Amino acid sequence: MAAKFEIPKFSGSNFSLWKLKIKAILRKDNCLPAIDGRPADITDDKWKEMDDNAVANLHLAVADSVLSSIAEKKTAKEIWDTLIQLYEVKSLHNRILKEETLNSSNE
Secondary structure, three states: OOOOOOOOOEOOOOHHHHHHHHHHHHHHOOOHHHHOOOOOOOOHHHHHHHHHHHHHHHHHOEOHHHHHHHOOOOOHHHHHHHHHHHHHHHHHHHHHHHHHHHHHHOO
């Protein structure tokens, strides 16, 4: 019997932890390569299956508010790249601002 894993749906915060967890899910389902782009040595049928599984995992792992921002994307890579663009940059920016604020208050 296969183990079932659930992660909290990504709602726009704590992207770095969600990203780590969703990558684990994609790896477990043998579809992690789908977020990096198609490997050269894979058949069309196998690629479609892998990409479809990755897209389904990504759609099911995000809250409705996030889903609306990726709904038009067709491939797992397009979805992944959009999520990175929308949320990872903001997370990094917020961490830098927080660190600068902490450093300023300690001076």
